[in-house]
Amino acid sequence: MPTADLYELYYWPGIPGRGEFVRLVCEDAGAPYLDVARRPASEGGGEAAIVRALESLPGLPAFAPPILRAGDLVIAQTANICGFLGDRHDLSPGTDGGRAEAMQLQLTISDLVAEAHDTHHPISSAQYYEDQRDAAALRAAAFRDARLPKFLAYFDRVLQRSGGPWLLGEACCHADLSLLQALLGLEYAFPHAFARHARGTPALLRLGDRVAARPRIAAYLASPRRLAFNEHGIFRRYPDLDPS
């Protein structure tokens, strides 16, 4: 088991962002990790740590954070890291087929997260929201009215099909943890639309509650390690994008 090693997580400090999906797996697994960029700059942290990691970590280069260093291995891509950690820490099914199912759900969450991000940045991540507000209003409307309910109905259907209590049935997997973060992010960014649509998927909300009540997750959510959503991250509350 690799838990004797301390994982190193490289992700932008100051936002939960995609790093949070990795943190939730580490926290639920009880796997110690160093959140490198959240250390003081004087101790090698800060945004400069991410720039350095992208440029000079050994092994396979990463296109973007989050990046996980696990001993000699350096891997990137949020869903991939979550699956890798899930496999190592009993948060994945025990068969190749089951692991593929968990990864399918994880990647569908990734798609949802990317679409939620693009509601405020439909043109370019390199430009300010204020410079793409018109397109953002259009994309957010399409997201609220069509995509958000479609994704919620999908995960609700997965849960109905498995019979619960978790997405894949009897055992919690990394995708359950990630879905909690997605649900919380959607509720933060689109309080009105989320309330409207999630009313139709009460079992899904109970799944979120169930994840949040897992002892290590509950302790984490109440700890100072947990970063609040804010308007620099993926899930942003811009009233123009979620009219009541």
Place this chain on the structure above:
Amino acid sequence: MPTADLYELYYWPGIPGRGEFVRLVCEDAGAPYLDVARRPASEGGGEAAIVRALESLPGLPAFAPPILRAGDLVIAQTANICGFLGDRHDLSPGTDGGRAEAMQLQLTISDLVAEAHDTHHPISSAQYYEDQRDAAALRAAAFRDARLPKFLAYFDRVLQRSGGPWLLGEACCHADLSLLQALLGLEYAFPHAFARHARGTPALLRLGDRVAARPRIAAYLASPRRLAFNEHGIFRRYPDLDPS
């Protein structure tokens, strides 16, 4: 080995789309697969086959095609299917860490593909391109000028780091196959921008040539099974989005 079973691929007929990434892995592996929706409607094919698959295949529901049926297992998400097939057919590294590296590359290709798609559909996939042309022109400019060169430089760096001849070094993996499709799609959709930027990454173009020259891939590309790019798919040639 599951190769005695015939895989069933469910993907929209008429476009290469995301199904093509799955086809390339099956073709290179020499794994027989039934391309269900490309059969005549009278034999259970056509778009109706995809609608039926989304509604009524057993097992874990899929959010969207492609869907792969492998015996009792039904899985979705392009990168996930490619990784699953790669693991089964000697197109993945042999270690957990190596497989995570291949999946990292595969997911970075997925990101590139999604961004290429959104150049013509920055607002909503449910609306026509013609109804989102203004936003498309802006998003395509950002893609051409910033994202496309960044992705090309990234994969070129991966190749330099591994020493080649493949992305991860000595052995070809599913991500090499997928990168060929991405490169061909980018060249189709953005002939001017691709020519400008790919000039700086000649080793990457040679990697594409190397994949295309693999015997089974070469035979496939020359076969009627290979669908041409067109303006209904992910990679579309709209001259407005790629001025010379």
